[in-house]
Amino acid sequence: MDNECWEAVGTEVQPGDAASDRLDFDPSASAERVVAWLASGGLRPTRQRRLLATLLIGDGRDRHVTAESLHEAAQRVAGKVSLATVYNTLRAFTAAGLLTEVMVHGARSHFDTRTDDHPHFYFEDEGRLVDAPPLEMAFARLPETPRGTEIAKIDVVIRLRRCRDAEQGA
Numbered sequence: 001m002d003n004e005c006w007e008a009v010g011t012e013v014q015p016g017d018a019a020s021d022r023l024d025f026d027p028s029a030s031a032e033r034v035v036a037w038l039a040s041g042g043l044r045p046t047r048q049r050r051l052l053a054t055l056l057i058g059d060g061r062d063r064h065v066t067a068e069s070l071h072e073a074a075q076r077v078a079g080k081v082s083l084a085t086v087y088n089t090l091r092a093f094t095a096a097g098l099l100t101e102v103m104v105h106g107a108r109s110h111f112d113t114r115t116d117d118h119p120h121f122y123f124e125d126e127g128r129l130v131d132a133p134p135l136e137m138a139f140a141r142l143p144e145t146p147r148g149t150e151i152a153k154i155d156v157v158i159r160l161r162r163c164r165d166a167e168q169g170a
């Protein structure tokens, strides 16, 4: 049996462990933090924005969401909130520099509360995005940019799939 794929994996992949991106509403979450976060993007703290911001950064941790996952969480907390509102608010947060949109080809948009450049793992089977260990990545070479341009940002999404042997406990 060819176990190369399985053996080459350095870290144990935990597909079911999405704890870090869970959107629990923490009532003790810092309202100050939320208002300051909105203010840092020049946004007024409307009720809707405060609700979504609390879910996103209320506990002070970084997370990745889709409009759908945030919508679900917002509805759990506040009853009816439209997906369009959540989507527009995510767009406004992104335009204000509070979130980064991470494009994964062929998948929903993911929004990241971490706004510095960092690589991601994308689990194709689950449609889940997580941070990859940044120190383990290095670019040996980058293509020269066209005249008069410079690199603004490098998006790195490493797409993962389960090794074929993994499920059989190889």
Ligand SMILES: [Zn+2]
Binding pocket: 064, 112, 114, 118, 120, 130, 131
């Ligand atoms: Zn990230």
